Amino acid sequence: MTVNTAVPSAGIAQAPVRRLRGGISGGWRGASANQLFLVPIAAVFLVLFIIPLGQTFYWSLTDFTGYSADVTFVGLDNYRVILRDPSILAGLAFTLLFAVGTTALITVIALPLAVVLDKRFFGRNFVRSMFFFPAIPSMAVLGLVWGYILSPLGSGVLNAVLETLFHAGPFPWLSDDTLAKISVIAVGVWGGAGWHAVLYLAYLQSIPGEYYEAATIDGASGRQQFVYVTLPLLRPAIVISTFLLMTGGLKVFDLPFTLTGGGPGFATYTITQAIITSGVGQGRYGLASALAVLFTVAVAVLAVGQLFISRRFEEKMK
Amino acid sequence: MRRRRHPLLSVVMIGLACLVGLPLYYILVNTFKTQQEMVSSALALPSSLFLDNYVEVFQRVPLVQSFGNTLYVTAGAILVQLVVGALAAYGMIMRATTFNRIFGTVLLLGFIVPGQSTLIPLYRTLVNVNLVDSLNGLIVMYAGGAIFCYFLIQGYMRTLPFEIIEAARIDGANVFQIFWRIVLPLIRPILVTVGVFQTMWVWNDFITPVVFIGEADDRPAGVQLGRRVHVRLAVLHDALRHRTPPHGHLLRIHAAPHRERSSRGEREGVTVDGAPRGGLDSESASREPPAPLFIDPVHRAPTDPTVVEAPDGTWWMFYTQRRAADRGPGFRWVHGTDIGVAVSADGGLAWDYRGVVSGLDPEEGRNTLWAPEVVRADGRYHMFASYIRGVPTTWEGHPRVILHHVSDDLVDWRFLGEVPLSSDRVIDACVLPLPGGGYRMWFKDEAHASTTWAADSRDLARWTTAWQDVGLPAHEGPNVFVMGDRHWMVVDEWSGLGVYTSPDLRSWERDGVILSAPGARPWDASLGHHADVVIGRDSTGSEIGWVFYFTHLSDQEGTAEHRVGPSDPTGPADPDVLDDEGFAPAHQLTAIQVAALRVVDGHLVCNRDGPVDLDLRRASTLTAADPSPHSTSNDHLGGHR
Numbered sequence: 001m002t003v004n005t006a007v008p009s010a011g012i013a014q015a016p017v018r019r020l021r022g023g024i025s026g027g028w029r030g031a032s033a034n035q036l037f038l039v040p041i042a043a044v045f046l047v048l049f050i051i052p053l054g055q056t057f058y059w060s061l062t063d064f065t066g067y068s069a070d071v072t073f074v075g076l077d078n079y080r081v082i083l084r085d086p087s088i089l090a091g092l093a094f095t096l097l098f099a100v101g102t103t104a105l106i107t108v109i110a111l112p113l114a115v116v117l118d119k120r121f122f123g124r125n126f127v128r129s130m131f132f133f134p135a136i137p138s139m140a141v142l143g144l145v146w147g148y149i150l151s152p153l154g155s156g157v158l159n160a161v162l163e164t165l166f167h168a169g170p171f172p173w174l175s176d177d178t179l180a181k182i183s184v185i186a187v188g189v190w191g192g193a194g195w196h197a198v199l200y201l202a203y204l205q206s207i208p209g210e211y212y213e214a215a216t217i218d219g220a221s222g223r224q225q226f227v228y229v230t231l232p233l234l235r236p237a238i239v240i241s242t243f244l245l246m247t248g249g250l251k252v253f254d255l256p257f258t259l260t261g262g263g264p265g266f267a268t269y270t271i272t273q274a275i276i277t278s279g280v281g282q283g284r285y286g287l288a289s290a291l292a293v294l295f296t297v298a299v300a301v302l303a304v305g306q307l308f309i310s311r312r313f314e315e316k317m318k
Numbered sequence: 319m320r321r322r323r324h325p326l327l328s329v330v331m332i333g334l335a336c337l338v339g340l341p342l343y344y345i346l347v348n349t350f351k352t353q354q355e356m357v358s359s360a361l362a363l364p365s366s367l368f369l370d371n372y373v374e375v376f377q378r379v380p381l382v383q384s385f386g387n388t389l390y391v392t393a394g395a396i397l398v399q400l401v402v403g404a405l406a407a408y409g410m411i412m413r414a415t416t417f418n419r420i421f422g423t424v425l426l427l428g429f430i431v432p433g434q435s436t437l438i439p440l441y442r443t444l445v446n447v448n449l450v451d452s453l454n455g456l457i458v459m460y461a462g463g464a465i466f467c468y469f470l471i472q473g474y475m476r477t478l479p480f481e482i483i484e485a486a487r488i489d490g491a492n493v494f495q496i497f498w499r500i501v502l503p504l505i506r507p508i509l510v511t512v513g514v515f516q517t518m519w520v521w522n523d524f525i526t527p528v529v530f531i532g533e534a535d536d537r538p539a540g541v542q543l544g545r546r547v548h549v550r551l552a553v554l555h556d557a558l559r560h561r562t563p564p565h566g567h568l569l570r571i572h573a574a575p576h577r578e579r580s581s582r583g584e585r586e587g588v589t590v591d592g593a594p595r596g597g598l599d600s601e602s603a604s605r606e607p608p609a610p611l612f613i614d615p616v617h618r619a620p621t622d623p624t625v626v627e628a629p630d631g632t633w634w635m636f637y638t639q640r641r642a643a644d645r646g647p648g649f650r651w652v653h654g655t656d657i658g659v660a661v662s663a664d665g666g667l668a669w670d671y672r673g674v675v676s677g678l679d680p681e682e683g684r685n686t687l688w689a690p691e692v693v694r695a696d697g698r699y700h701m702f703a704s705y706i707r708g709v710p711t712t713w714e715g716h717p718r719v720i721l722h723h724v725s726d727d728l729v730d731w732r733f734l735g736e737v738p739l740s741s742d743r744v745i746d747a748c749v750l751p752l753p754g755g756g757y758r759m760w761f762k763d764e765a766h767a768s769t770t771w772a773a774d775s776r777d778l779a780r781w782t783t784a785w786q787d788v789g790l791p792a793h794e795g796p797n798v799f800v801m802g803d804r805h806w807m808v809v810d811e812w813s814g815l816g817v818y819t820s821p822d823l824r825s826w827e828r829d830g831v832i833l834s835a836p837g838a839r840p841w842d843a844s845l846g847h848h849a850d851v852v853i854g855r856d857s858t859g860s861e862i863g864w865v866f867y868f869t870h871l872s873d874q875e876g877t878a879e880h881r882v883g884p885s886d887p888t889g890p891a892d893p894d895v896l897d898d899e900g901f902a903p904a905h906q907l908t909a910i911q912v913a914a915l916r917v918v919d920g921h922l923v924c925n926r927d928g929p930v931d932l933d934l935r936r937a938s939t940l941t942a943a944d945p946s947p948h949s950t951s952n953d954h955l956g957g958h959r
Contacts, residue, residue, distance in 0.1 A: 034493060037409025038421065040402040041464055048462040049428050052436035052443070059439075087780050122328040123335075130335035133342055138522030145341050153741060153765050157344065157361060175740055177783055190338065251432040254524045261738055264783045272434045285438060292435035300430045 053296070060290035078290035088291065090266040091274040094181060098256075098270070099249030099302075102188040103242055109193045110241070114200035115230060128201075131194030139191060143258030146187045150174050150259075174260050177267040184256050184268045191255070196241050203237040204230070239310040246306055250299050271295050391453050392520045395460035396513050403467025403512070404505065408497050410468075411475045422472075428465035433525065441530065450530055459526050463519065467512045474508035475501070605667070605857065607932045609839035610869070610909030612669040614658050618642040619651070619908045621868045622689040622746070622795065624850045625934070626699070628661070628728050633934045635660045635866070635910070636690040636701070639674060642906040647711045651906055653686040654709035657701075659728075665933040666864070666912070677731050678723060684709050688718075689795065689848065691747040692728070693778075695757070699725045700778050702737065702759065704745035717742040720761060722778070739773060740784040741765035746795045746848070749778070752823070760787060760796040760807070768792035770809060788818060788826050795848030801863050802917040808832070808865070810848045815867070817922045829922055833867060833913070837926035841909045844869045846926070851915065854937035863915030864932055865924060871907040 060078055062071045082088050117128055134142060149157040150173040159170040173183050207230070215225045253272040256262060262269035275291050343361075349371050350364040410418050440459065441450070449455030478501070486500050612635065614620040619640035628634050639658035644651035656674035663670075678701070679685050686706035693700050701723040710716045719742060723731040737747075743764035752758050756776045763771045763784075770788040773781040788796070793809035793816055800806070807818040807826060814834025818826035833846025849867035856862040913926040 034409050034413040037405040037412075037493075037497075038418070041406035041425070041468055042421075044402055044461050044464050045425060045428060047443075048440065048459070049431055049436065049465075052439035053431060055439035056435055090780075116327065116331060119324060119327065121324045121331065123332045127331045127335040130339040130342075133339060136518070138524055140522075140524040142341070145345055149341060149344065161361065172783075175783060194338065247430065251434075253434070261736065264738055264740075264781075266780050267783075272432060275434045276437075288438065292432070292438075296431050296435045299432060300427070303430050 056289045056292050058289075059286055060293045062286045064285040064289070074286065078284075078287045079294065081287060082291055082294065087266045087269060088271075088274045091262075091269040091271050094256075094266075094268055095250060095252065095271045097181065098185055098188065098252055099246055101185045102192060102249050103245040105185070105189045106192045106196050106245055107238065107242060109189065110196035110200055111231075111234070111238075112226075113193065113197040114204055115226060117197060117201055118204045128198070132198055133194070134191040135195035138254065140254040140258045142191055143187070143255045146183075147174070147259050150183050150187075152176075175264050177264060180260055180264055180267050184259055187259060188249075188252070188255055192245065196245070199241055200234060200237050203234055207233050235313075239307075242310070243303065243306060247299060247303050250295075250302065387453055388521060391456045391460070392517055394454070394457040395463065395520045396516050398457060398461045399464040399467045399516055400509055400513060402461065402464035403471050404502070404509065405497070406464070406468045407472035407475050408501055410472055412493065425465055425468065428462065429469070437525070444530065455530055456526060459530060460520050460523075463516050467516065470512045470515075471505060471508055474505055478504055605665075605931050605933050607667050607912050607930055609911060610841040611666075611866070611912045612660050612910040613908075614639055614660075615671045617658075619906055620658060620660075620910050621908050622848045623866045623868065623910050624691050625666075625852055625866055626692045626694065626728070627934070627937065631935070633662045633666055634692075634728055635662070635669060636675070636692055637868075637910065638688045638690070640906070640908065642908070644906075649713055650709060650711045652713075653706065653711070654684050655686055655688060657687050657690045657703060662934070665935040667932060669910075675729075675731060678703060678721070678733070680705065680721060680733055680736075681707070686710070689746045691749055693749045693757075695751070695778055697726075699728055700749070701725065701731060702747035702749060704747070705736075714764075718745050718764070720744055720747045720759075734779070737773075737781060739763070739781070740771050744771070748797050750798045750800075758798075758823070760798055762794040762796065768794060770796045770807070791816075797849050797851055799851040799853055799863065801853055801861060801915070801922070802920075804917075806851075806922055808849050808851065808922075812847075813845065815846055815849055815865075819922070832915075832922065832924035833865075833926060835926075837913075839911070839927065841869055841871060842911055842926060844872060846911070846913075852934060852937050854934065856914075856931040856936075857933075861917075862931065864912055864930065864934070865915050866910060866912050868908050868910050870905050871909070872905050 061073060061075060063074050063077075064071045113131065117124065117131070151157070151159070152172040152175040153159065153170060156170065156173065158173065162168045163170065172179055174180050211229050211233075212225060215229050220228065251272060252270055256268045256270050257273060260268045262273050271291065272295075275288050275295070347361070347364055350368050352368055352370075355365065355368070410422055444450045444455050444458070449458060482500055482504070483496055486496050491499065612620060614637070617639050619642040620637040621640050622638040623635050624637070625633055625635050637658050637660070638652075639656045641651050641655065644654075656676075657678060658674050659672045660669040661672050662668055675690075678687055685708055688704040688706070690701055690703040693702075702720050703723070704718055705721045706716050706718045708716075720737045720739060722734040722737050724734055725731045737759070739759075739761060740763050744761050745764070746762040748760045749757055750760075752774070756774055757778055758772055758774050759781065760770050760772045761784075762768060763786075766786060767790060769786055769790060769792065771784045772787040773784040775781045788807065788809065791811060793811045795810040796807055797809075798805060798807045805820045805823055806829070807820070808815040809818070810816075811831070814831040816831055817829040819829045820826045833849075836843040846865075846867040846869060849865045852864045852866070854862060854864065911926075912930055912932060913924055914928060914930045914932075915922060915924050917923070
């Protein structure tokens with residue numbers, strides 16, 4: 001549990017508990033020494049983020065193929081191609097659906113789950129570990145395993161169970177467009193709900209019990225306690241959790257890649273997969289770069305927008 | 319109230335937890351089962367403790383090395399991330415200047431930028447500094463996680479009692495001493511938290527090692543995945559690393575190009591001079607092809623032919639290059655196969671072996687390519703070949719997929735990816751343009767009782783969900799063509815070619831069987847298998863179909879009694895397929911044959927001993943401008959030209 005109890009104090013989006021204004025005035029020497037501490041992260045940031053991003057942006061304006069030295073400047077052509085490519089647009093649509101769908105569903109499931117996991121009941125530790133377990137193996141491995149379970153064939157585990165119990169099916173879990181989308185999102189929710197519930201749990205445990213005692217004395221029902229005590233106090237956690245879910249969802253790659261390979265057709269194709277298969281895989285580095293640029297901008301806009309709304313929401317509620 | 323135990327809650331939650339944990343149970347129990355047991359009773363407890371899976375993993379995957387590598391990379395990466403992150407957090411906390419605050423906000427970008435956006439430039443950079451295929455290179459890549467660490471650590475640092483630092487400063491400690499002696503011990507809890515977070519990420523990361531570590535054996539354990547993912551993974555890996563050089567020689571010539579002895583067309587005095595495309599051979603008194611039409615000169619077992627016209631008017635035959643001389647075990651001789659090429663410049667009578675197509679393999683090592691389908695669309699050629707990883711020795715039990723390659727000249731092929739279809743047991747693609755535009759692919763789905771399934775595509779890139787198009791009896795190798803304004807499908811039923819017909823491509827009607835009775839020509843006394851059909855005109859101008867199929871020298875499985883010796887009249891027996899006693903396995907020797915197809919009274923008729931009147935230069939040409947219904951139907955044949 002140490003893993004998660006420390007999370008609340010880690011303020012990504014949270015207002016700092018006690019902000020140090022001005023720091024210590026240590027004169028010029030102190031200042032330069034302090035700036036020295038920032039050099040490594042600046043180097044990492046420059047080499048691993050800024051320079052490659054710059055290169056990506058430059059290539060997005062060219063017809064660079066990845067191996068030919070003959071590179072021509074093509075302006076915004078790559079961007080035009082992207083906005084007309086049905087497979088890439090399909091990837092964009094599913095990526096958004098996945099990000100929004102998993103964020104909403106996981107939040108709706110994880111919040112009450114955390115409240116329940118906070119109560120004392122027999123087998124609580126077992127239940128907690130079971131819900132947390134999907135967060136441990138890599139999503140690639142889990143996608144593979146779910147591929148067997150959701151196999152659309154009669155021999156697929158789920159289909160075999162449904163056949164035995166209800167004589168129904170086989171259902172095309174992964175070979176029908178709509179069902180495949182639902183399946184990928186469902187596995188994503190399964191993989192994330194427990195982890196985020198534990199994150200909420202860490203915050204819940206920091207809520208003083210007196211609040212609930214006072215609420216009980218005032219005659220608040222369990223539901224009222226949840227809505228008027230628990231939820232408002234969990235707001236910082238909700239901001240962090242949804243931020244992580246949203247950015248993670250937009251960047252999703254391993255799960256659809258191993259579970260469906262983006263299929264059937266392009267039903268569960270993602271932007272990240274499009275960058276690699278539609279772009280790089282076909283010798284269209286310029287196109288892949290343009291896609292990457294658009295994607296970065298989109299993720300940035302969505303993430304910053306979400307943070308902004310959360311902050312406003314948080315301030316309003318205060 | 320909160321402290322009371324809830325028995326009902328226990329029951330509900332334990333039930334739910336079991337449901338959530340079911341996949342874990344599924345993974346665990348199935349590691350102790352055989353493949354058969356895993357399929358037949360996936361959720362049951364193992365009937366006996368089967369440990370071979372573990373033995374095999376230990377034998378096949380260098381687990382110790384894999385885990386060692388993972389450990390090294392993870393430890394190194396976490397150390398770098400924590401040190402860089404903690405230093406930055408400390409520096410930022412100590413002096414909150416405007417510059418620092420702006421810098422801190424800019425660092426947020428590190429959160430937002432998706433790894434895929436910087437993957438390509440970073441790969442090129444790492445190549446330049448020789449850090450690809452190196453574990454240290456991976457650590458450099460993971461150093462980017464320092465930004466996440468920084469945010470979490472600085473959040474925690476702000477909660478520290480600042481008086482301690484102040485006191486240390488007054489006592490004369492410099493900034494480094496304060497960091498090392500005071501701050502670092504105080505932030506230990508968050509370092510542990512962040513360390514665990516990042517360990518889970520690095521340990522389980524998938525894409526970075528795939529891209530940056532070439533040799534599979536060196537890859538961290540998390541990437542040692544199952545075979546099904548392996549092909550997709552290979553696609554990805556291939557996409558980023560092993561791009562085909564633009565001017566590589568792509569036809570590996572195994573043998574010097576020479577006229578095959580099967581190419582007896584010469585005796586008819588046909589000149590092989592690359593006659594210009596479309597030049598009708600008016601003096602072709604005899605356009606009878608030799609029998610057999612073609613035998614692969616190296617491995618003696620060509621199967622699954624597809625025939626297509628090259629840009630220069632020659633005709634190219636692509637086929638599965640089975641290896642008759644391979645002595646096994648089992649069915650190894652049908653695996654580990656390349657796609658062979660033979661070229662005919664005289665309209666299909668004489669075929670020159672031209673080696674095998676290289677550059678098709680999506681991953682390194684010896685793998686299996688089968689049943690090519692080559693179609694021309696929008697000035698480019700598309701190949702849909704079946705692919706099996708490695709060289710299995712049994713027919714069953716191995717995932718097989720259909721790969722998509724493109725080429726401008728039939729020589730230089732570029733890999734586009736795996737076609738997502740109805741299962742991971744799909745082979746034998748056949749692609750034809752649809753009357754209303756777009757294309758349809760028919761293929762054999764072995765996971766669905768070896769029946770023919772189909773999927774549509776507008777652009778040969780994006781395919782619809784597949785459906786079953788022709789059901790039982792089981793069959794393989796579907797081939798569809800248009801003749802007499804109807805669509806026809808021939809399928810290999812291992813007892814001849816089953817014929818189906820359809821007026822509208824909505825449903826198929828059984829028409830009969832062809833090539834089931836023995837023929838009289840050499841090598842033609844056995845069943846016809848897996849065919850490709852080209853439609854054209856005979857010398858009188860009537861519509862004719864040429865069916866290219868393969869035969870086994872003997873249909874009997876290759877027991878001692880069914881071998882062919884040196885004195886056999888059909889006598890193949892090159893030294894390289896003979897065993898110690900001078901016999902060749904007759905069942906493993908195959909040949910390509912051609913026969914004529916006609917539509918008689920609405921039924922498809924094939925007389926395998928009759929005149930073939932073969933001249934592929936009379937194959938139906940694309941006359942898209944001609945609106946007559948007959949030409950329209952021929953348009954559909956664009957796929958086979």
